Amino acid sequence: MSGTAMKVLQLFIALSLLIVLHEFGHFFFARLFKTRVEKFYLFFDFLFPFSGLLNFSLFKKTKGDTEYGIGWFPLGGYVKIAGMVDESMDKDQMALPPQPWEYRSKKAYQRLFIMLGGIIVNVLVAILIYMAVFSIYGEEYLPVANARYGVMVDSTAKSMGLHNGDKIISVDGKPVQRFERIVSSLILDEGKSIQVERDGQRIDLPVKEGIVHSIITGPKGTFITPRMPVVVDEVVKGNTADAMGMKAGDSIIAINGMPAGFIDQYDSVVKALAGQPITISLIREGKLTQINGTLPETSKLGFMRNVDPSRYFSFEMIKYSPAQAIGKGFTYTFEKFGDYMQNFKLLFTSKEIKVNESMGGIISFGKIFPAEFDMQKFLMLTAFVSIILAFMNLLPIPGLDGGYVIFLLWEMITGRQVSEKVMERATSIGLVLLLSLMVYANGLDIFRLFRH
Numbered sequence: 027m028s029g030t031a032m033k034v035l036q037l038f039i040a041l042s043l044l045i046v047l048h049e050f051g052h053f054f055f056a057r058l059f060k061t062r063v064e065k066f067y068l069f070f071d072f073l074f075p076f077s078g079l080l081n082f083s084l085f086k087k088t089k090g091d092t093e094y095g096i097g098w099f100p101l102g103g104y105v106k107i108a109g110m111v112d113e114s115m116d117k118d119q120m121a122l123p124p125q126p127w128e129y130r131s132k133k134a135y136q137r138l139f140i141m142l143g144g145i146i147v148n149v150l151v152a153i154l155i156y157m158a159v160f161s162i163y164g165e166e167y168l169p170v171a172n173a174r175y176g177v178m179v180d181s182t183a184k185s186m187g188l189h190n191g192d193k194i195i196s197v198d199g200k201p202v203q204r205f206e207r208i209v210s211s212l213i214l215d216e217g218k219s220i221q222v223e224r225d226g227q228r229i230d231l232p233v234k235e236g237i238v239h240s241i242i243t244g245p246k247g248t249f250i251t252p253r254m255p256v257v258v259d260e261v262v263k264g265n266t267a268d269a270m271g272m273k274a275g276d277s278i279i280a281i282n283g284m285p286a287g288f289i290d291q292y293d294s295v296v297k298a299l300a301g302q303p304i305t306i307s308l309i310r311e312g313k314l315t316q317i318n319g320t321l322p323e324t325s326k327l328g329f330m331r332n333v334d335p336s337r338y339f340s341f342e343m344i345k346y347s348p349a350q351a352i353g354k355g356f357t358y359t360f361e362k363f364g365d366y367m368q369n370f371k372l373l374f375t376s377k378e379i380k381v382n383e384s385m386g387g388i389i390s391f392g393k394i395f396p397a398e399f400d401m402q403k404f405l406m407l408t409a410f411v412s413i414i415l416a417f418m419n420l421l422p423i424p425g426l427d428g429g430y431v432i433f434l435l436w437e438m439i440t441g442r443q444v445s446e447k448v449m450e451r452a453t454s455i456g457l458v459l460l461l462s463l464m465v466y467a468n469g470l471d472i473f474r475l476f477r478h
Contacts (some may be wrong), residue, residue, distance in 0.1 A: 161351035178252070256289055270319035
């Protein structure tokens with residue numbers, strides 16, 4: 027299976043599972059308060075948001091009062107709750123007198139729980155997945171202090187004054203314990219400066235205007251990475267490296283007397299020496315050795331580098347007991363929820379983050395999954411997508427759960443129920459808005475594909 031197909035499959039499984047569980051949350055609370063649920067669908071059995079167009083299902087089965095099915099329009103899903111203004115826009119039902127089993131006949135707090143049910147379940151799913159992951163796999167991370175060779179930087183990092191080999195000390199004077207949190211501290215916490223150690227000196231580097239924008243729009247994961255030495259993992263037979271006598275395990279330290287012990291140094295040196303005779307100094311089985319040859323014009327010697335970080339750095343591994351994993355599941359979920367909320371807020375408040383560059387649709391979602399299946403990564407990403415679904419559904423937009431919640435809170439505070447006509451109009455506007463956002467976000471994805 028190709029890498030793209032694997033990404034698509036993982037996305038489909040994760041979203042389908044989370045959509046079903048989200049709708050089950052509404053279903054559960056509706057049944058708890060003896061409210062009839064007429065439909066429970068994965069995907070839509072109509073052309074969303076036009077409930078009267080192209081009405082058909084790929085599969086359906088009626089059990090009790092509920093029709094369970096899979097729709098043909100593969101975005102989202104829904105439960106049709108009797109006596110409620112929703113995606114189905116069933117005005118005929120709403121024109122009849124309220125019945126005791128209908129949503130509109132229930133108390134305000136019961137309707138509030140029914141509307142929040144999907145969000146509650148999405149948050150609980152994230153918590154449970156994180157609990158399981160931390161209990162089974164533990165938590166591994168690279169402490170900043172253990173990146174002993176410092177960092178390797180890209181052009182954006184260089185433009186703000188960072189050098190290859192700098193050792194990160196803190197962001198805005200606050201120590202960062204985990205290496206992967208350095209960049210998120212700059213973006214989410216809107217860091218203004220980075221403190222580094224260079225040649226034994228502490229240097230304060232301001233985060234210039236435009237840096238965060240360049241990090242977000244540039245190649246992912248290249249701003250700073252742990253600096254790694256050049257160690258031969260495999261020599262390709264018949265290539266220059268093989269002819270020179272290079273062997274797996276060799277550690278390169280210099281080429282023609284120029285330092286080439288780290289990946290950034292090596293890449294720079296071989297680019298400058300393309301087509302020239304070279305002498306490579308390397309460490310083999312603890313001894314200094316030299317090998318000679320001519321570097322091809324392509325600057326490629328024909329060996330694979332060992333880029334496994336665990337070979338060079340001491341990672342911190344935290345093991346959790348089942349009881350500890352429960353606590354970690356809760357705290358990690360709300361930490362990620364807070365991060366996503368801050369990320370969303372920055373779309374509208376930050377000069378560095380542009381909506382048209384940061385927003386994406388289904389293709390962007392798919393890209394977050396790895397090209398090769400890894401159960402731990404799949405579970406962690408599924409939990410994170412569950413958090414995203416919870417947050418997005420909480421937005422106060424009519425047609426989303428959050429829109430209904432706003433109307434219900436108004437009713438609970440004022441004692442006055444919003445009229446069904448107002449609900450219908452607001453829901454219609456909200457659904458059109460949601461469709462517009464979907465078209466815009468997915469259009470951005472398509473534009474980026476053609477642009478690249």
